[in-house]
Amino acid sequence: MKKKITIAIDAMGGDNSPDKTINGVGLFLKKYNKNDDFILKLYGDENKITEKLNKYNVSSNLIEIIHTDSVVSDKETPITAVKNSKNTSMWNSIKSQLDGKSDISLSAGNTGVLLVISRMILKMMDKVSKPALAGLWPNKEGLNVVLDLGANIECDEKNLIDFAELGSALYKSLFPENIAKVSLLNIGSEEIKGTEVLKNAYKKLNLLSKNNNFIFNGYIEGNSIMSGESNVIVTDGFTGNIALKTAEGTAKFITDNLKETLTRNFFTKISLIFSYFSLKKFKSKLDPRKYNGAIFLGLNGPVVKSHGGTDATGFFFSIDLCYRIIKGDLMKQIKNNLDHLSSE
Amino acid sequence: MKKKITIAIDAMGGDNSPDKTINGVGLFLKKYNKNDDFILKLYGDENKITEKLNKYNVSSNLIEIIHTDSVVSDKETPITAVKNSKNTSMWNSIKSQLDGKSDISLSAGNTGVLLVISRMILKMMDKVSKPALAGLWPNKEGLNVVLDLGANIECDEKNLIDFAELGSALYKSLFPENIAKVSLLNIGSEEIKGTEVLKNAYKKLNLLSKNNNFIFNGYIEGNSIMSGESNVIVTDGFTGNIALKTAEGTAKFITDNLKETLTRNFFTKISLIFSYFSLKKFKSKLDPRKYNGAIFLGLNGPVVKSHGGTDATGFFFSIDLCYRIIKGDLMKQIKNNLDHLSSE
Numbered sequence: 001m002k003k004k005i006t007i008a009i010d011a012m013g014g015d016n017s018p019d020k021t022i023n024g025v026g027l028f029l030k031k032y033n034k035n036d037d038f039i040l041k042l043y044g045d046e047n048k049i050t051e052k053l054n055k056y057n058v059s060s061n062l063i064e065i066i067h068t069d070s071v072v073s074d075k076e077t078p079i080t081a082v083k084n085s086k087n088t089s090m091w092n093s094i095k096s097q098l099d100g101k102s103d104i105s106l107s108a109g110n111t112g113v114l115l116v117i118s119r120m121i122l123k124m125m126d127k128v129s130k131p132a133l134a135g136l137w138p139n140k141e142g143l144n145v146v147l148d149l150g151a152n153i154e155c156d157e158k159n160l161i162d163f164a165e166l167g168s169a170l171y172k173s174l175f176p177e178n179i180a181k182v183s184l185l186n187i188g189s190e191e192i193k194g195t196e197v198l199k200n201a202y203k204k205l206n207l208l209s210k211n212n213n214f215i216f217n218g219y220i221e222g223n224s225i226m227s228g229e230s231n232v233i234v235t236d237g238f239t240g241n242i243a244l245k246t247a248e249g250t251a252k253f254i255t256d257n258l259k260e261t262l263t264r265n266f267f268t269k270i271s272l273i274f275s276y277f278s279l280k281k282f283k284s285k286l287d288p289r290k291y292n293g294a295i296f297l298g299l300n301g302p303v304v305k306s307h308g309g310t311d312a313t314g315f316f317f318s319i320d321l322c323y324r325i326i327k328g329d330l331m332k333q334i335k336n337n338l339d340h341l342s343s344e
Numbered sequence: 345m346k347k348k349i350t351i352a353i354d355a356m357g358g359d360n361s362p363d364k365t366i367n368g369v370g371l372f373l374k375k376y377n378k379n380d381d382f383i384l385k386l387y388g389d390e391n392k393i394t395e396k397l398n399k400y401n402v403s404s405n406l407i408e409i410i411h412t413d414s415v416v417s418d419k420e421t422p423i424t425a426v427k428n429s430k431n432t433s434m435w436n437s438i439k440s441q442l443d444g445k446s447d448i449s450l451s452a453g454n455t456g457v458l459l460v461i462s463r464m465i466l467k468m469m470d471k472v473s474k475p476a477l478a479g480l481w482p483n484k485e486g487l488n489v490v491l492d493l494g495a496n497i498e499c500d501e502k503n504l505i506d507f508a509e510l511g512s513a514l515y516k517s518l519f520p521e522n523i524a525k526v527s528l529l530n531i532g533s534e535e536i537k538g539t540e541v542l543k544n545a546y547k548k549l550n551l552l553s554k555n556n557n558f559i560f561n562g563y564i565e566g567n568s569i570m571s572g573e574s575n576v577i578v579t580d581g582f583t584g585n586i587a588l589k590t591a592e593g594t595a596k597f598i599t600d601n602l603k604e605t606l607t608r609n610f611f612t613k614i615s616l617i618f619s620y621f622s623l624k625k626f627k628s629k630l631d632p633r634k635y636n637g638a639i640f641l642g643l644n645g646p647v648v649k650s651h652g653g654t655d656a657t658g659f660f661f662s663i664d665l666c667y668r669i670i671k672g673d674l675m676k677q678i679k680n681n682l683d684h685l686s687s688e
Contacts, residue, residue: 140597150531153539187494187585195497195582222589226597235586238539241531242583243590245566250594253484253570254630258602261626262619271618274611282605286598 004039005326007319008093008102011044012071013109014308014315018044021108022052024315029060031320036062038323041102043068043089068092072109074308078116085117094121097301103326106293106318108306115151115296115305122299127338130159131298133237133305134170135244136291136321141228142178145171149294150241157200160184160234164205165337166297167232168214173328174321175231180213183220183230185239193219201234211340251286293318295325302330348383349670351663352437352446355388356415357453358652358659362388365452366396368659373404375664380406382667385446387412387433412436416453418652422460429461438465441645447670450637450662452650459495459640459649466643471682474503475642477581477649478514479588480635480665485572486522489515493638494585501545504528504578508549509681510641511576512558517672518665519575524557527564527574529583537563545578555684595630637662639669646674 009025011018025040032038039062042049046067053059069087076084085091090109096102098121107114115133124131134147145167152159168180184201186194191202202218209216217230222243225233235243262268262279272279284290292314296303302325306318353369355362369384376382383406386393390411397403413431420428429435434453440446442465451458459477468475478491489511496503512524528545530538535546546562553560561574566587569577579587606612606623616623628634636658640647646669650662 138597153531185586187497187582187589222586222591223593223596225590226593238531239583239586242529242566242579242587245531246569246587246590247566247594249567249570250591251598252567253482254595254598257626257629261622264622267618268622271615274615274618275606278605278608278612282601285601 004037005323006039006041006102007322007326008041008043008096008105009319010089010093010105010107010109011042011049012068012089013107014306014310016311017108018048018052020310020312020315022049022058023056023312024319025063026056026058027312027316028319028323029058029062031316032323038062039064040319041066041093041096043093043096044071066092066096072113074110076110076113078112081110081113082117082120085113090114091117091121094118094303097122104302104304104322106304106306106322108308108310108315111305111308114303118296118299118303122301122303125298125300125334125338127341128162128166128298130155130162131296132163132166133294134167134297135294137225137233137244137247138285138291139226139228139231142175142231143291144225144231144233145174146225146233146235146240146244147297148235148237148240149244150237151296152237154238155197155236157197157204160197160201160236161204161208161341162298163234164208164232165213165341166334167234169333169337170295170297170325170330171232173325173330173333176328178231179215180232181217181230182209182214182232182234183217185225185233185235185243186219186221189219189221191218208341213337213340248288255286289314290317293321295321297334348381349667350383350385350446351666351670352385352387352440352449353663354433354437354449354451354453355386355393356412356433357451358650358654360655361452362392362396364654364656364659366393366402367400367656368663369407370400370402371656371660372663372667373402373406375660376667382406383408384663385410385437385440387437387440388415410436410440416457418454420454420457422456425454425457425461426464429457434458435461435465438462438647441466448646448648448666450648450650450666452652452654452659452662455649455652458647462640462643462647466645466647469642469644469678469682471685472506472510472642474499474506475640476507476510477638478511478641479638481569481577481588481591482629482635483570483572483575486519486575487635488569488575488577489518490569490577490579490584490588491641492579492581492584493588494581495640496581498582499541499580501541501548504541504545504580505548505552505685506642507578508552508576509557509685510678511578513677513681514639514641514669514674515576517669517674517677520672522575523559524576525559525561525574526553526576526578527561529566529569529577529579529587530563531565533563533565535562552685557681557684592632599630633658634661637665639665641678
């Protein structure tokens with residue numbers, strides 16, 4: 001029998017947990033009610049978790065509860081947390097990977113603490129110099145992987161090359177039928193543009209792309225991130241974070257304006273009757289909950305960070321992301337890519 | 345009699361010029377047909393300009409044509425252009441500022457060449473270490489000034505502080521009734537976040553804001569650029585360029601999707617009848633032509649760069665921008681701000 005996909009879930013982290021996490025677990029079980037190739041391990045206060053499982057009518061032999069005494073608070077800093085977090089749901093869910101008890105872990109808790117203790121527990125892979133936080137971002141053709149989104153504010157060319165290999169491995173685990181097409185985010189598409197770090201990374205990626213891990217499409221500008229010409233966008237964590245948040249802010253600005261426009265008067269309200277279902281689809285396509293979950297890559301095991309403020313639906317999407325990543329054998333894809341890197 | 349606002353226009357630069365530039369001039373004259381406090385100096389091929397003035401029925405004693413023999417081509421690089429551009433419309437329009445014949449110059453031509461020859465002709469102001477390219481960006485309350493948009497890919501804290509002073513001077517020249525509120529673009533809003541350069545700039549701006557040139561609002565994240573909490577957003581040219589283009593790409597992605605949504609079927613097309621005028625206003629608010637024109641700041645005279653690909657309406661908005669900047673006495677505002685800087 002094939003080994004089950006085991007997802008370690010920090011049931012306590014994030015706003016309004018364990019309500020949203022357990023409700024999200026329920027949505028996941030509902031979607032995959034015909035599958036039994038997974039186990040969800042829920043880390044947290046056993047009483048509270050049981051209470052919420054009852055509240056949301058969630059019952060399945062694919063769930064296990066592992067009791068932990070405490071929770072990483074939002075006020076904890078990475079430095080204090082290392083000392084204080086040993087009994088927390090976050091720490092123990094990650095540690096379960098080290099002990100071979102799970103394949104991936106997921107938390108909606110304190111991001112800074114999650115990054116630090118993930119790295120401390122799982123350690124970096126031998127061939128990786130810095131781990132990266134990768135996110136999913138819609139484009140015209142489907143989805144992009146974008147990394148780094150903020151784990152490393154300063155990066156050298158070696159880091160960017162690692163990110164390209166890690167990102168394309170993630171892309172292939174999620175979309176096995178597609179080809180990873182890598183671009184470096186820059187302020188122009190000509191070869192001579194950008195910093196020395198980018199120019200050096202460009203040259204190296206051009207060579208590496210001959211290994212067939214990915215196609216290297218050269219530089220991409222901010223306005224083409226969503227064009228679909230590439231699907232793995234590589235950048236340093238400072239730029240990636242600014243780009244992601246600027247896109248979020250722009251989307252919010254436009255949709256707020258649109259909402260105001262379409263509810264302005266009697267006539268626009270009538271128009272809503274005729275466009276209701278189409279606008280609903282439009283809204284659904286842009287729903288940020290669908291892209292919830294940043295993947296921490298480069299450690300000896302993947303860790304997924306859900307938005308702290310998301311709801312049950314958003315949390316469901318991040319469980320789904322974990323499931324698909326492991327089904328696509330992320331760690332094997334990463335090892336393959338890094339082997340190519342070292343044979344260069 | 346008060347001196348007239350004199351705008352030197354490169355009539356030949358950009359796609360489809362002098363058609364769009366002259367058509368844009370016509371739109372400007374139409375808007376300000378009650379004013380006579382300005383002169384538009386048109387640099388370029390006299391025959392072609394005259395032909396287009398006739399074509400678009402533009403006639404005014406507020407126009408002067410200054411004949412130039414050649415045009416900076418799009419293929420010219422900054423290095424070759426310095427040698428080849430002395431007789432061009434771009435060079436001569438900028439040079440007119442040095443000769444005291446105009447207050448500001450405007451071109452839709454080759455950006456790289458424009459930045460280099462502007463700097464060469466007008467020279468940097470004594471107290472400025474690097475000039476910056478500033479743009480206008482809509483926010484919830486009105487408009488932001490954002491800088492640098494790509495003139496300097498690497499910046500130190502002195503540069504960022506100069507940008508804050510230059511940007512708030514520009515803001516005050518455009519919106520004399522408002523207060524400039526400066527933020528530094530960063531990946532978090534806490535004081536401890538970001539690079540050393542940002543942390544040092546933060547401390548210095550905190551002190552400088554006591555001079556009442558501007559209010560310093562600390563760090564701002566990408567998702568709040570358009571929230572209206574600040575109106576002068578300061579960043580290095582690499583990050584600013586990525587942020588601006590990412591916002592453009594996101595806006596295009598969303599509006600393309602919306603357009604497809606609202607023309608999808610019979611019902612959505614009916615809905616358009618009811619929401620037509622409101623959607624037109626919505627579209628107009630987001631029209632990028634309204635924000636056309638990046639302002640090159642920190643030289644001994646302002647130079648405005650219009651998008652090369654814009655149309656007559658877009659070019660009209662950049663002429664309007666020039667007019668408002670000089671009406672608001674930009675150079676005096678800059679000198680005031682820089683004086684405060686050196687008295688610190």
